[in-house]
Amino acid sequence: MVGGAPVWAAPTTTSPALTAPGAVPLQEAVLAGGCFWCLEHDLETLPGVVEAVSGYSGGHLDHPTYEQVSTEQTGHQEAVLVRFDPKRISYPSLLRSYWRNVDPLDAGGQFCDRGDSYRPVIFTDSKVQQAQAEASFKAAAAELHRPTSAIRVQIRPLQRFWPGEGYHQHYAVRNSVKYNYYRWACGRDRRLDAVWGKRARSGAAWSGKAPQAAGPKPSPKPSQNPRKS
Numbered sequence: 001m002v003g004g005a006p007v008w009a010a011p012t013t014t015s016p017a018l019t020a021p022g023a024v025p026l027q028e029a030v031l032a033g034g035c036f037w038c039l040e041h042d043l044e045t046l047p048g049v050v051e052a053v054s055g056y057s058g059g060h061l062d063h064p065t066y067e068q069v070s071t072e073q074t075g076h077q078e079a080v081l082v083r084f085d086p087k088r089i090s091y092p093s094l095l096r097s098y099w100r101n102v103d104p105l106d107a108g109g110q111f112c113d114r115g116d117s118y119r120p121v122i123f124t125d126s127k128v129q130q131a132q133a134e135a136s137f138k139a140a141a142a143e144l145h146r147p148t149s150a151i152r153v154q155i156r157p158l159q160r161f162w163p164g165e166g167y168h169q170h171y172a173v174r175n176s177v178k179y180n181y182y183r184w185a186c187g188r189d190r191r192l193d194a195v196w197g198k199r200a201r202s203g204a205a206w207s208g209k210a211p212q213a214a215g216p217k218p219s220p221k222p223s224q225n226p227r228k229s
Helices: 036-044 066-070 091-099 127-143 176-186 188-199
Strands: 027-032 049-057 077-084 121-124 154-157 160-163
Touching (some): 036 091, 077 160, 091 127
Antiparallel strands (some): 049 077
């Protein structure tokens, strides 16, 4: 668990406390895909993922709070820092699971969460990550039979990741009833199924042939976000 201090961007950073002597250093990825409760829970259970931390990245304010980010004035996105063992899961494999847990056709937010703080972003901390992210971008477009111009996930250099408040961490486990209701009411899984078909939420190898055409753009969003109520 990360404390209140920022996690600074660095190429393929290592967490000594989580790496045994002689072991391959852990690597990190920072990914934004709407509600960080959901993305954290979707990624932390993948084999090879050691830790997932909810927080904020992409903005101009130091030590941002949830309330500040929610104003849409700080430039941050809700994001998840993923620490993973590259011998068990590669960065490209992690990205496949990321893509299939977001709606890559939506630049205005994700699912019922609207606003720039919820837009999907892959934050890269090295030229290697950037190249692999760009390759995944093209592969996702091919799988969905969409032009790359239709894919709205951004790829941006990582500047800083700021861990979120403690009550946001592992929210899906600690508040399972509220989390499950929010996820259902927000329509996250229904939209993922419409976009990705049988490969929704999976880390299976890319396919140039989608199991079904990508669904239509999301229907009008509910007037009240169940997470905010």
